[in-house]
Amino acid sequence: MATQHSRSVARLMMAPAVVLLLGWMLVPLTMTLYFSFKKYLPLRGGDLGWVGLDNYIRFVSSSSFWPAVQATLVIVGGVLVITVVLGILLAMLLDQPMWGQGVVRILVIAPFFVMPTVSALVWKNMFMDPVNGLLAHLWRFFGAEPISWLSEASMTSIIMIVSWQWLPFATLILLTAIQSLDSEQLEAAEMDGAPVLKRFYHIVLPHLSRAITIVILIQTIFLLSIFAEIFVTTGGAFGTRTLTYLIFQRVLESQNVGLGSAGGVYAIILANIVAIFLMRIVGKNLDA
Amino acid sequence: MARAVTTRRKSLNTALAWAVGLLIFFPILWTILTSFKTEAQAIASPPLFLNFNWTLENYAIVQERSDYMRFLWNSVIIAGGSTILGVIIAVPAAWAMAFVPSKRTKDILLWMLSTKMLPAVGVLYPIYLLFIRLGLLDTRGGLVVVLMLINLPIIVWMLYTYFREIPGEILEAARMDGATLKEEILYVLTPMAIPGIASTVLLNFILAWNEAFWTLNLTAVDAAPLTAFIASYSSPEGLFFAKLSAASTMAIAPILILGWFSQKQLVRGLTFGAVK
Numbered sequence: 001m002a003t004q005h006s007r008s009v010a011r012l013m014m015a016p017a018v019v020l021l022l023g024w025m026l027v028p029l030t031m032t033l034y035f036s037f038k039k040y041l042p043l044r045g046g047d048l049g050w051v052g053l054d055n056y057i058r059f060v061s062s063s064s065f066w067p068a069v070q071a072t073l074v075i076v077g078g079v080l081v082i083t084v085v086l087g088i089l090l091a092m093l094l095d096q097p098m099w100g101q102g103v104v105r106i107l108v109i110a111p112f113f114v115m116p117t118v119s120a121l122v123w124k125n126m127f128m129d130p131v132n133g134l135l136a137h138l139w140r141f142f143g144a145e146p147i148s149w150l151s152e153a154s155m156t157s158i159i160m161i162v163s164w165q166w167l168p169f170a171t172l173i174l175l176t177a178i179q180s181l182d183s184e185q186l187e188a189a190e191m192d193g194a195p196v197l198k199r200f201y202h203i204v205l206p207h208l209s210r211a212i213t214i215v216i217l218i219q220t221i222f223l224l225s226i227f228a229e230i231f232v233t234t235g236g237a238f239g240t241r242t243l244t245y246l247i248f249q250r251v252l253e254s255q256n257v258g259l260g261s262a263g264g265v266y267a268i269i270l271a272n273i274v275a276i277f278l279m280r281i282v283g284k285n286l287d288a
Numbered sequence: 289m290a291r292a293v294t295t296r297r298k299s300l301n302t303a304l305a306w307a308v309g310l311l312i313f314f315p316i317l318w319t320i321l322t323s324f325k326t327e328a329q330a331i332a333s334p335p336l337f338l339n340f341n342w343t344l345e346n347y348a349i350v351q352e353r354s355d356y357m358r359f360l361w362n363s364v365i366i367a368g369g370s371t372i373l374g375v376i377i378a379v380p381a382a383w384a385m386a387f388v389p390s391k392r393t394k395d396i397l398l399w400m401l402s403t404k405m406l407p408a409v410g411v412l413y414p415i416y417l418l419f420i421r422l423g424l425l426d427t428r429g430g431l432v433v434v435l436m437l438i439n440l441p442i443i444v445w446m447l448y449t450y451f452r453e454i455p456g457e458i459l460e461a462a463r464m465d466g467a468t469l470k471e472e473i474l475y476v477l478t479p480m481a482i483p484g485i486a487s488t489v490l491l492n493f494i495l496a497w498n499e500a501f502w503t504l505n506l507t508a509v510d511a512a513p514l515t516a517f518i519a520s521y522s523s524p525e526g527l528f529f530a531k532l533s534a535a536s537t538m539a540i541a542p543i544l545i546l547g548w549f550s551q552k553q554l555v556r557g558l559t560f561g562a563v564k
Contacts, residue, residue, distance in 0.1 A: 006388050009388075010385075010387075010388035013380035014384045016377050016381070017377050017381035017440060017444055018396065020377065020437060020440065021400055021441065027418075028415055029410075029411060031417070032410060032413070032414055035413065035414070093301065093304060093308065096297075100306065101305075103309075104308075104309040105309075107310060107313040108308070108309050108313070109548070109554075110312070110544060110548075111313075111315070111316070112554075113494060113540065113543045113546075113547035114498075114540050114543075115514065115515055115518065117515045117516075118539055118540055119315070122315055122533075124522075126533070132331040132333075132529065134318065137333060137335055141334070164312070168312075172554065225408055225501070227408075227409070231500075231504065232519050248409055248412065251416075252413075252416070257413050264407075264409060264411065264413075265410065267407045271405050272405065274405070282398065283394065
């Protein structure tokens with residue numbers, strides 16, 4: 001039984017972690033809020049006074065805002081659809097009995113460990129280069145004109161690169177969930193003559209729903225803030241400027257901190273909406 | 289009869305799974321292969337797979353040109369430092385949450401996790417400004433602190449889930465025998481929790497090693513780790529596929545190996561135990 005004494009010791013032991021995270025959250029957040037109400041240009045006059053909601057309105061009414069929202073949604077949505085669908089198929093395949101399952105799993109998960117800057121550069125140059133890239137060779141082999149991936153099909157290219165990075169994560173989580181599926185239930189359905197699609201739709205998919213939700217929520221949080229993949233490939237050109245990248249450009253490239261901070265507040269609100277749903281699911285799990 | 293069918297099905301599964309696995313792994317394999325080619329062979333048409341003269345010259349050139357070892361050293365210090373610091377701070381907190389839970393433990397855990405959801409770009413400038421004011425810009429120490437704070441929620445969470453699996457009775461018994469709190473943690477808890485702590489360290493080392501927002505924005509020269517080193521290759525000069533591949537291989541090899549060892553823990557850590 002926890003005594004009064006052990007409780008206060010416990011509080012003391014939690015203190016460093018709690019205080020540090022509280023500081024990490026509150027200090028920058030307060031500063032971002034503060035700057036977002038100011039006209040603040042570090043290289044052109046510095047603090048030019050309070051402007052109320054001006055930055056918030058300007059950020060949203062700028063001509064690059066809606067394209068950035070659209071680019072963000074297309075990338076997040078595209079990657080989610082690809083990784084979840086392929087992830088389910090791959091997880092079901094990996095769940096089957098086979099030889100060398102461990103090795104296959106290692107091959108499949110490998111992209112997750114490649115740092116984003118490396119995978120973006122490798123894809124950009126060695127695969128998507130319109131002259132010497134492997135895809136260009138492949139296209140020429142079939143007699144087609146090679147594509148300048150990152151300028152002509154910029155969004156498709158980014159989605160491909162990011163999906164390649166996140167497919168292992170989706171697969172691994174879905175595989176973990178699929179392995180806990182009661183195989184007797186499936187066999188019984190098979191005996192009853194239920195066709196494959198029906199079995200998948202009525203037994204496998206419901207069982208995976210929670211894992212799919214987790215994959216979607218966690219990936220959304222990470223995908224909303226992808227940075228390196230755009231930084232080293234297109235630099236935000238060719239319609240690939242996401243919300244994150246737009247804010248980055250406002251703050252560090254054009255040094256308009258007030259405007260960028262207002263954008264940052266929008267990004268924080270967006271991420272929090274997703275986070276609330278994730279928290280609910282994780283929180284429920286804590287009681288179990 | 290039934291056995292023959294299963295064997296056939298198993299062979300089919302195996303073939304399909306290996307094909308898909310190799311396809312997914314191919315970009316990495318191709319990078320490793322290309323790193324051993326000469327620049328001319330790297331862009332040969334049609335592409336050369338194994339029939340080329342293997343050479344190590346790219347690795348030598350990469351090291352000579354950009355002092356690869358300095359970036360590597362920075363990566364090791366930053367990823368290692370932030371992980372170790374994070375574990376030192378997280379162990380007591382996770383211990384308290386797992387063994388002296390109160391009504392608020394769950395709220396504190398969830399709140400910690402929620403700080404992880406804060407988009408980095410939303411607080412980029414404040415951190416940037418603080419770093420300039422405190423003289424931390426482009427220092428390893430500054431990055432160690434930032435990456436530690438980013439990963440601290442995951443470290444606390446992972447340790448908490450591992451600690452919770454240790455039966456409380458063992459600790460009670462130690463307490464009965466007159467063990468002090470310090471002895472209890474050092475001699476009873478820690479040995480039992482070593483596997484859990486090890487996989488926490490492994491996973492967070494990987495996350496810190498690959499982190500590419502703060503490491504790109506808060507470093508310039510002195511503290512730049514491998515993420516920045518590789519990003520400097522985004523504007524090519526002349527023939528460089530083979531050198532890029534060599535640099536990439538050097539940057540990802542240690543982490544690939546570490547990652548393969550910790551793949552099981554990875555799932556658990558990254559879903560915060562929500563998928564069993």
